Amino acid sequence: MCRNIFAISIIGFLLITGCKKKEEYQAQQNSNSQSISGLLTSNDTLLSYEDLGLKKLSDYGFFNQPLNKLIPANNQVVPYELNSPLFTDYASKKRFIWLPEGSQLSYVKDESVFNFPNGAVIIKNFYYKNEELKTEEDIIIETRLLIKDEKTKQWKTLPYIWNEEQTEAYLYILGKDIDLIIERNDADNKQIAFKYSVPNINMCKNCHVKDQTIVPLGPTPRQLNMKHVFQDSIVKNQLAYLKDNKMLKDLDNLDAVHKFPNYLDPNSGSLNERARAYLDVNCAHCHQDGGSAKTSGLHLVYSETDQYKLGINKPPVAAGKGSGNLSYDIVEGKPNESILLFRMKHLEPDIVMPEIGKNLVHTEGVKLIDAWIASLGN
Amino acid sequence: MLAILLVTYFVIKNEPTPEYTPERHYVEGKENEILSKFLLAKDSTVIELGAGHFTISQSLSLEGLNHVIIKGKGIDQTVLNFKGQSRGAEGIRVSNCTSITIQDLTVENAKGDNIKVMDTDGITIKNVESSWTGEVSEKNGAYAFYPVLCKNVVIDGCRSIGSSDAGIYVGQSINVTISNNLAFYNVAGIESENSKNVKIFGNKAYENAGGILVFDLPGLTQYGSNIEVYNNEVYDNNTKNFASKGAIVGQVPSGTGSLVLGTEDVYIHDNVFTNNKTSSIAIASYILIYEMGKRNKKSDETTSNTGKRVVGNVRMIDSKFDQDKNYNPYPRQIRIGKNAYSNSHIFPTINNDFGKILLLKKPIRTIDVLWDGIEAPEAPYTICFEKENKDISFYALDVINDFKNPTTDVSKYFCN
Numbered sequence: 001m002c003r004n005i006f007a008i009s010i011i012g013f014l015l016i017t018g019c020k021k022k023e024e025y026q027a028q029q030n031s032n033s034q035s036i037s038g039l040l041t042s043n044d045t046l047l048s049y050e051d052l053g054l055k056k057l058s059d060y061g062f063f064n065q066p067l068n069k070l071i072p073a074n075n076q077v078v079p080y081e082l083n084s085p086l087f088t089d090y091a092s093k094k095r096f097i098w099l100p101e102g103s104q105l106s107y108v109k110d111e112s113v114f115n116f117p118n119g120a121v122i123i124k125n126f127y128y129k130n131e132e133l134k135t136e137e138d139i140i141i142e143t144r145l146l147i148k149d150e151k152t153k154q155w156k157t158l159p160y161i162w163n164e165e166q167t168e169a170y171l172y173i174l175g176k177d178i179d180l181i182i183e184r185n186d187a188d189n190k191q192i193a194f195k196y197s198v199p200n201i202n203m204c205k206n207c208h209v210k211d212q213t214i215v216p217l218g219p220t221p222r223q224l225n226m227k228h229v230f231q232d233s234i235v236k237n238q239l240a241y242l243k244d245n246k247m248l249k250d251l252d253n254l255d256a257v258h259k260f261p262n263y264l265d266p267n268s269g270s271l272n273e274r275a276r277a278y279l280d281v282n283c284a285h286c287h288q289d290g291g292s293a294k295t296s297g298l299h300l301v302y303s304e305t306d307q308y309k310l311g312i313n314k315p316p317v318a319a320g321k322g323s324g325n326l327s328y329d330i331v332e333g334k335p336n337e338s339i340l341l342f343r344m345k346h347l348e349p350d351i352v353m354p355e356i357g358k359n360l361v362h363t364e365g366v367k368l369i370d371a372w373i374a375s376l377g378n
Numbered sequence: 379m380l381a382i383l384l385v386t387y388f389v390i391k392n393e394p395t396p397e398y399t400p401e402r403h404y405v406e407g408k409e410n411e412i413l414s415k416f417l418l419a420k421d422s423t424v425i426e427l428g429a430g431h432f433t434i435s436q437s438l439s440l441e442g443l444n445h446v447i448i449k450g451k452g453i454d455q456t457v458l459n460f461k462g463q464s465r466g467a468e469g470i471r472v473s474n475c476t477s478i479t480i481q482d483l484t485v486e487n488a489k490g491d492n493i494k495v496m497d498t499d500g501i502t503i504k505n506v507e508s509s510w511t512g513e514v515s516e517k518n519g520a521y522a523f524y525p526v527l528c529k530n531v532v533i534d535g536c537r538s539i540g541s542s543d544a545g546i547y548v549g550q551s552i553n554v555t556i557s558n559n560l561a562f563y564n565v566a567g568i569e570s571e572n573s574k575n576v577k578i579f580g581n582k583a584y585e586n587a588g589g590i591l592v593f594d595l596p597g598l599t600q601y602g603s604n605i606e607v608y609n610n611e612v613y614d615n616n617t618k619n620f621a622s623k624g625a626i627v628g629q630v631p632s633g634t635g636s637l638v639l640g641t642e643d644v645y646i647h648d649n650v651f652t653n654n655k656t657s658s659i660a661i662a663s664y665i666l667i668y669e670m671g672k673r674n675k676k677s678d679e680t681t682s683n684t685g686k687r688v689v690g691n692v693r694m695i696d697s698k699f700d701q702d703k704n705y706n707p708y709p710r711q712i713r714i715g716k717n718a719y720s721n722s723h724i725f726p727t728i729n730n731d732f733g734k735i736l737l738l739k740k741p742i743r744t745i746d747v748l749w750d751g752i753e754a755p756e757a758p759y760t761i762c763f764e765k766e767n768k769d770i771s772f773y774a775l776d777v778i779n780d781f782k783n784p785t786t787d788v789s790k791y792f793c794n
Contacts (some may be wrong), residue, residue, distance in 0.1 A: 202416065318549070321517075
């Protein structure tokens with residue numbers, strides 16, 4: 001009896017793994033035949049959602065034509081970068097802040113998002129470079145807007161998806177899968193085929209809700225504390241630029257602002273600092289007090305000092321299969337026994353972390369966190 | 379000789395691996411229409427879902443809304459099937475809402491949890507089936523109904539099938555009613571965890587590994603108390619425990635009718651327990667679970683670089699429980715009223731540690747009420763039996779003294 005069951009399960013296993021290989025192969029072939037499908041075409045039904053936001057990105061007037069060059073239409077639109085950005089399947093990002101005329105950001109704390117005036121908009125464009133896609137030009141996939149509503153004084157999230165012609169982006173609340181093949185400029189120059197997921201309008205809230213309110217995540221003084229090449233090749237610290245243009249108040253001493261490490265740049269901080277920066281920007285929006293992963297007890301903000309809350313020898317609470325049959329979030333010196341790294345390395349929906357918007361493993365991030373866990377306890 | 383063979387057969391016979399295969403005719407292509415209804419919902423929206431068995435590839439979520447009803451045409455009529463979903467791990471996800479009702483539909487085969495509700499005051503789920511189809515497997519999602527950090531929860535007239543953790547699972551919530559539901563083919567049928575003011579009545583929990591569980595675990599935002607389990611039918615909970623190894627319910631012995639772990643003020647009465655192979659009711663402290671985890675996995679102990687001992691395989695068992703000052707690992711004031719117990723199984727199963735111990739210590743009869751025998755310090759009492767229990771089969775393992783002085787005398791623990 002037992003032997004039979006054993007035999008059957010072996011056959012079952014072979015069947016399952018056999019099928020899997022076939023599927024993967026087919027998926028690869030399909031995506032080779034067309035490199036970018038999923039951007040909007042005339043076949044897509046585009047609805048107006050007037051109570052949500054404007055139908056087209058160009059309706060806001062942030063950028064000059066041609067729209068896909070993303071050239072600010074006036075000095076109310078200010079570009080910025082972050083020292084340590086969120087990983088989004090190797091997409092590059094161009095970020096801008098739009099401020100109503102005469103209004104200012106105000107400084108709160110180095111690690112806290114600026115206080116934005118009502119009506120402000122944060123504009124984040126996700127694109128892949130032409131050399132990654134082997135296309136003539138860069139391709140913009142989506143533009144996400146965070147708008148601080150004049151009336152309600154609350155932030156709202158609006159996802160826009162670009163069309164194939166790259167002439168316009170449309171408000172598209174349903175989320176969409178975009179088929180991409182990219183070639184990373186790394187050691188093996190391997191082509192990667194994958195589905196890039198534009199989130200639906202509710203998914204934005206998974207990351208952007210803290211204490212039951214929508215909040216921006218990136219633009220903090222310590223993240224903006226870096227040089228940027230502005231128009232006309234002016235190179236300037238971003239905080240200084242904002243201040244000089246009277247768009248930032250309540251910050252007197254720029255030199256005292258903490259500069260957040262760039263997790264990919266070994267010169268920007270120690271291994272520990274860079275790993276903690278990585279966990280902060282990629283995990284802590286949920287994994288903190290008031291975040292959507294608060295029930296996990298795993299808190300990954302940069303300033304966390306409680307080793308247990310950081311996951312060291314902490315068992316998971318309701319990780320299910322996400323635990324990978326491992327016992328602790330982090331085991332010092334043992335990356336391969338640490339659930340945190342296990343979940344970074346996997347892409348299944350019930351295992352992958354971060355749990356949305358990620359369809360590729362971030363090899364560099366995995367390397368960094370692997371090295372960091374290996375270094376702990378020494 | 380024949381007798382020995384028979385005994386051996388009954389003892390090592392495997393628990394069944396049940397299978398749930400409802401009739402389905404899946405249709406694709408309706409996803410965007412259904413998704414739009416969720417995305418465009420505002421306060422007081424009624425999301426009406428038509429009849430059909432719809433395949434959906436992503437989580438459907440509500441966030442920050444008040445007074446929303448999600449309504450299908452009936453359990454067999456409106457089916458949302460999440461098999462093979464690629465975005466999000468939940469089926470329906472509700473968070474930061476007030477007064478939400480989900481009714482008259484089926485949610486099945488989500489990767490993670492079928493229906494997860496977080497930080498919501500007022501969640502009513504009625505006449506909803508939440509299931510994983512096919513043969514039960516540890517690959518099934520964890521929780522069928524999963525309200526966590528909620529207030530005023532009602533789950534009534536629902537069915538939970540095939541969860542690889544708990545079917546109806548209410549965690550860290552206050553004011554909870556779990557009534558008139560069916561829970562079968564799950565690892566745990568119904569589980570109240572770290573919740574307060576909970577009534578569990580009129581349910582049928584059968585063919586799970588464990589029927590109705592009341593748990594209190596350390597390191598969480600609140601602890602459980604004031605729980606009443608009554609008028610339930612709890613039978614044939616002898617399905618093999620198919621939880622993934624990471625889950626604490628993986629520790630629940632197959633054949634358990636009801637298990638109380640830790641928790642203050644639990645009253646179990648007027649239930650009918652039938653044919654649960656290991657024990658109708660079991661009462662344990664977190665210390666026991668911790669010790670058993672250690673005992674099982676001694677060989678796997680490893681030492682981390684810091685020299686701290688790490689017990690490699692004590693899955694999700696928190697060795698820091700004694701550092702959580704708010705947590706009390708002992709069951710306290712567990713009151714057992716009159717219940718009906720019957721068992722056609724002559725021998726306890728040996729497919730779990732409890733069963734093995736029981737077979738050695740008390741081989742001829744299965745146990746009605748099993749207790750680890752660890753008394754809670756500073757509690758008015760740990761467990762007590764109402765007088766109607768005078769003839770039950772009771773067994774208190776003397777766990778901390780390596781089972782040396784077990785007792786079967788229920789009269790020692792009559793309620794005052």
